[in-house]
Amino acid sequence: MSDLAFITDGSAAVAGLVLGLISMGTEHCPAEGCLARSDATPRTAVSAGAVVFQENTTGTELYVRRDTAMRFGPFRPVYGLSLSDDGEAWVGAGLSYTLQPRDWNWYAEFHVMPGLYAEGGGADLGGPVEFRSGLELGYESDRGWRIGLGFDHRSNAGIESRNPGLETVHLRLSVPTGRR
Numbered sequence: 001m002s003d004l005a006f007i008t009d010g011s012a013a014v015a016g017l018v019l020g021l022i023s024m025g026t027e028h029c030p031a032e033g034c035l036a037r038s039d040a041t042p043r044t045a046v047s048a049g050a051v052v053f054q055e056n057t058t059g060t061e062l063y064v065r066r067d068t069a070m071r072f073g074p075f076r077p078v079y080g081l082s083l084s085d086d087g088e089a090w091v092g093a094g095l096s097y098t099l100q101p102r103d104w105n106w107y108a109e110f111h112v113m114p115g116l117y118a119e120g121g122g123a124d125l126g127g128p129v130e131f132r133s134g135l136e137l138g139y140e141s142d143r144g145w146r147i148g149l150g151f152d153h154r155s156n157a158g159i160e161s162r163n164p165g166l167e168t169v170h171l172r173l174s175v176p177t178g179r180r
Helices: 002-008 011-028
Strands: 038-039 041-054 055-069 070-072 075-082 089-099 108-119 129-140 146-155 166-176
Touching: 002 070, 041 146, 055 166, 070 075, 075 108, 089 129, 108 146
Parallel strands: none
Antiparallel strands: 038 070, 041 055, 041 166, 055 075, 075 089, 089 108, 108 129, 129 146, 146 166
16 A cells, blocks of 8 residues: 555645645635535435455445535535444544535535544454545536545544554445535
8 A cells, every 4th residue: 555655655645635724715705704614415425345454355344425505615514434344443523625616517526534444353453543535536426426546544643651553445326415
């Protein structure tokens, strides 16, 4: 996984934050306010993928995420829960930023979510507080359905003495749900 260092060291989360701040400054601040609340299409997403620890695939993960019906500037609150076949569990909440030029169906989404991790029979990540960050590249249909390939990284960001990190490569299907 060393070829994916951009994502595995949290750089994708930093890139998403920088792009989101640029978007906030150019598109949101002059119009309605930098972090003004606005409506967004709520989505429920399900993904499945391979769990990678220390460059070895250790199992599979099922992940359910909810994208809320609001944004604050370019940032959307999200929350999720994942379970692996090794008994690992993670639950957290955070923010996402989607880069999708107008009239394009293709998108890139960055997210960062602090959460709680239970090791179960899986990897020892050094502590219960683990940050999930990642990047998803995908396609959005005209009806709002999304399919994407994503890569997530979880680690404790150095708040514990041991910080090995865990990756997930997944396929995600997101469906618009509810009203905005």
